[in-house]
Amino acid sequence: MVEEISYNFLRKIGLTESEIKVYLALIKLGTSSKGNIIKESKIAPSKIYEITDKLIDKGLCSIILKNGIKHFMGASPTRIRDYLSKKQEEISQEEKELEKIMPRLQSHYNKMPKGVKVEVFIGWKGMETVYVSLLGIAKRGKEVNIIGAGTGKKEEKLELFYTRYGRIAFRKGLKIKAIFNENARNYIKKIEKNIKKTYNKRFLFEYTPTEMLIFMDLTAIIIRRDEPIVVLIKDKETADSFRKYFEELWKLAKR
DSSP: OHHHHHHHHHHHTTOOHHHHHHHHHHHHHOSEEHHHHHHHHOOOGGGHHHHHHHHHHTTSEEEEEETTEEEEEEOOTTHHHHHHHHHHHHHHHHHHHHHHHHHHHHHHHHTSOOSOEEEEEEHHHHHHHHHHHHHHHOOTTOEEEEEEEOOOTTHHHHHHHHHHHHHHHHHTTOEEEEEEOGGGHHHHHHHHHHHTOOOEEEEOSSOOSEEEEEETTEEEEEEOSSSOEEEEEEOHHHHHHHHHHHHHHHHHOBO
């Protein structure tokens, strides 16, 4: 049970499956040769050095030479705090850099021909692109309406994703009103606990695999699959229309 919790947590903070297996093997075995790590972690021999190099970069592994032979030692679990701190610093730096270039990028974007614009983004990177874009143009006090928010097959990944971007949205002072699926009550509690904020929320529909986010003149339709799909529509009339749907559904939704 403890190992399962550790595995899930390490995956949540960004370690790959292979990195987790090798790190857990190292802290179980102590100082170990390549062969022992392979036996314990069940990782292909050809991948071990690549994985240990990545763990070394993350500060979670070190190399010791014994009689000219490489041995590896897992770092103390307390070093995970250092790894998280480094990640937070990197994210903070990326946000500062984004703020610097945002006016120029927005200027180019605003020069594009007006009218209905539809884009499709596929996968987690695609969804991240959409949220970074929306939060990049967000101004304090702007309202965001969400219909059908909830979980899916990749609940842990969704929780991590919305914890990160929910935290940024609250920090930017956005006014979020969200209608969640009924079966997402525990899921949203976990996210609120992570970000230490409470959503202005109601609940409707037992489960929907698709949600809509309406913000300014943008509407994002998010299909929560293993590899999510986002359809982004830039059109004021469309956004205003969905806002009317939202207000009617808000009246029907439960607290």
